[in-house]
Amino acid sequence: MLCQNRKTLMILERLKELYPDARCELEHTNTFELLISTILSAQSTDKMVNRITKKLFIDYKTPSDFLSLSQEELEGHIKEIGLYRNKAKNILLTCNKLLTDYNGEVPGTYDGLISLPGVGRKTANVVLSNGFGVPAIAVDTHVFRVSNRIGIAKSDKVLNVEKQLMKNIPKEMWSLAHHLLIWHGRRTCNARQPKCEHCTVTEFCEFYKKSIIHQSEDTYISKTN
Numbered sequence: 001m002l003c004q005n006r007k008t009l010m011i012l013e014r015l016k017e018l019y020p021d022a023r024c025e026l027e028h029t030n031t032f033e034l035l036i037s038t039i040l041s042a043q044s045t046d047k048m049v050n051r052i053t054k055k056l057f058i059d060y061k062t063p064s065d066f067l068s069l070s071q072e073e074l075e076g077h078i079k080e081i082g083l084y085r086n087k088a089k090n091i092l093l094t095c096n097k098l099l100t101d102y103n104g105e106v107p108g109t110y111d112g113l114i115s116l117p118g119v120g121r122k123t124a125n126v127v128l129s130n131g132f133g134v135p136a137i138a139v140d141t142h143v144f145r146v147s148n149r150i151g152i153a154k155s156d157k158v159l160n161v162e163k164q165l166m167k168n169i170p171k172e173m174w175s176l177a178h179h180l181l182i183w184h185g186r187r188t189c190n191a192r193q194p195k196c197e198h199c200t201v202t203e204f205c206e207f208y209k210k211s212i213i214h215q216s217e218d219t220y221i222s223k224t225n
């Protein structure tokens with residue numbers, strides 16, 4: 001029987017082969033754009049965020065640029081995105097804090113990031129990892145679901161999943177693992193209908209093993225009825 005660390009590494013190797021280009025899909029050219037995009041991405045798709053920011057970042061590139069907008073004006077720019085009112089409010093508060101406390105720069109520390117309005121643990125980890133190259137595992141809905149399904153983490157609490165992944169994955173692989181699990185969740189291990197027939201980690205996956213057992217039980221029951 002494989003130990004959990006070894007199993008996790010083998011799964012990540014398979015996912016690396018499947019998604020050699022796995023990376024952050026939020027388009028950005030600097031840490032400020034990454035921060036704004038990540039705040040916008042909560043409960044929205046990266047595709048939608050990229051569509052909005054492609055236009056938004058032409059005229060608004062810095063915290064001062066954003067602060068030239070009223071909340072209503074910013075809402076108008078992002079209204080296609082879910083929770084846009086709250087996000088507009090947080091973005092303006094964050095820009096204000098960046099200017100007041102951080103000289104207009106995005107802080108490169110976890111504590112600095114979570115001090116910003118609208119920035120929680122997941123957003124801070126995304127910015128640290130993709131903007132500053134600091135190893136981090138941001139547990140979003142895909143990472144949470146895929147990790148629990150495969151069995152490389154087992155918890156109904158996001159923080160526990162993050163801790164278990166960090167324990168089983170070498171630090172230098174945290175950021176890559178985060179991308180691989182997200183890409184797998186988006187492209188293969190979908191929430192409603194996972195495409196197990198196209199998956200390359202079925203032999204390790206606890207969800208798959210259970211579903212096969214259920215299928216054989218159902219077949220047995222229907223044959224014996």
Ligand code: SF4
Pocket residue numbers: 149150188189190194195196199200201202205206207208
């Ligand atoms: S086997 Fe199915 S449930 Fe398991 S990781 Fe692959 S797609 Fe997801």
